[in-house]
Amino acid sequence: MVGLGGTAEKLQKVASMAEDVYKKLNEMRKELNALRETVERVDDQTTQNRALLEALADQQGIDVDTVLAQTAIEEAEPTADDGTEPGAADETGTATDDTSDSPTDAANANGGTTGATDDTTDGSA
Template identity: 40%
Template structure:
């Protein structure tokens, strides 16, 4: 009777170990997939950054050709963006709650 009980415990332990092994394999596959997606995303970001740099240079050249100061236009646009961000309703609401 003692051997039957031991065999049952060993079988239960073996079943649990097999289930855990399968979970670990699934996790390894998911991690590998995430690593591949991350690499793809990094490549896409690098490509887009390069394209953006090229487009900026092209726009600045066109602006100069038209007699405009492209850097000044970009600086003004950046200031406008900062002003718009500072006066957004969400920012105002946060400021009101923190000052009370």
Template identity: 45%
Template sequence: MGLGGTAKKLQTVMDSAEKLYAKMNEIIGELKDLQQEVEDTSGQVDHLERDLAEQRALVEALAAKEGIDIEAVLEDADLPPEPVKEDAEESESAEAAAGTDVPVANESSDK
């Protein structure tokens, strides 16, 4: 009788381990997909930044040729405020305060 109960417990542990392993593989796949998306987005942002820098250089050259005061135009423009850059230390503490821990599903609810 003792061996039957132990076998059943071991089978339950093995089933749980298999579910955990499958879920872990699923998460690894999702992380790889996310990493690829981040790399693609980073490349797109780099391309946009270069295009914007080229356009700015052209507009500044045209403005200089026409005798337009760029600083005066920018002061008069209705521009959104520049974003405030956080220090790395402030950013880390803000993330910690926001609770960036990933919740773990309760395994007993799957049974």
């Protein structure tokens, strides 16, 4: 009956492996419960922070729904993450974004001057 000794050894190994798996499963269960508690705590804090921010926005006359809608629109718009630089020309020679530096934009950026020289000097220096 030498075969029974080998079978008993194999059964012992399987039982030992099952016990290890059971311990690991219990550890993972505890970790999952701790993670759930953390998520609930963060969710509660986020809800409180949102309420505070909405109250502050209301005091400042800011419409939260409009800000959120505008943010969602901006996030949904395609960006220049396709490897091209904003304002760079594409294959057709047109700019990849619709922002341009008009003289008005340049004037605003330079404190009210466009940076162009005035050619109407009277010659007196």
